[in-house]
Amino acid sequence: QVQLVESGGGLVQAGGSLRLSCAASGRTFSAYAMGWFRQAPGKEREFVATIRWSGGSTYYADSVKGRFTISRDNAKNTVYLQMNSLKPEDTAVYYCAADEDGVGSRRGNEYEYWGQGTQVTVSS
Numbered sequence: 001q002v003q004l005v006e007s008g009g010g011l012v013q014a015g016g017s018l019r020l021s022c023a024a025s026g027r028t029f030s031a032y033a034m035g036w037f038r039q040a041p042g043k044e045r046e047f048v049a050t051i052r053w054s055g056g057s058t059y060y061a062d063s064v065k066g067r068f069t070i071s072r073d074n075a076k077n078t079v080y081l082q083m084n085s086l087k088p089e090d091t092a093v094y095y096c097a098a099d100e101d102g103v104g105s106r107r108g109n110e111y112e113y114w115g116q117g118t119q120v121t122v123s124s
């Protein structure tokens with residue numbers, strides 16, 4: 001069982017930056033792939049980024065590529081999402097998720113564990 005707790009969300013002006021953190025409980029964190037997803041009001045949840053268990057491979061949605069960076073610190077059981085050059089369309093609740101098979105995916109149904117989410121609001 002893994003519990004995930006996101007933090008770092010908030011209100012920021014367009015062009016600004018935020019860093020989200022997701023702290024995981026459990027001794028096998030380093031074996032999981034981790035992902036970030038987001039859901040804006042009235043829209044479906046969408047993939048943002050994922051990182052494999054080793055941290056060696058990362059994948060991004062086209063909408064955030066070049067602006068967001070996913071990373072992990074297995075010693076701290078934490079995954080991060082550095083968000084730069086934020087746009088109003090990045091406004092959403094951001095969720096982290098854990099995938100037991102360690103590979104990661106763009107599909108949310110591949111992830112077994114989810115956090116409660118953290119709100120990110122980007123003003124224009």
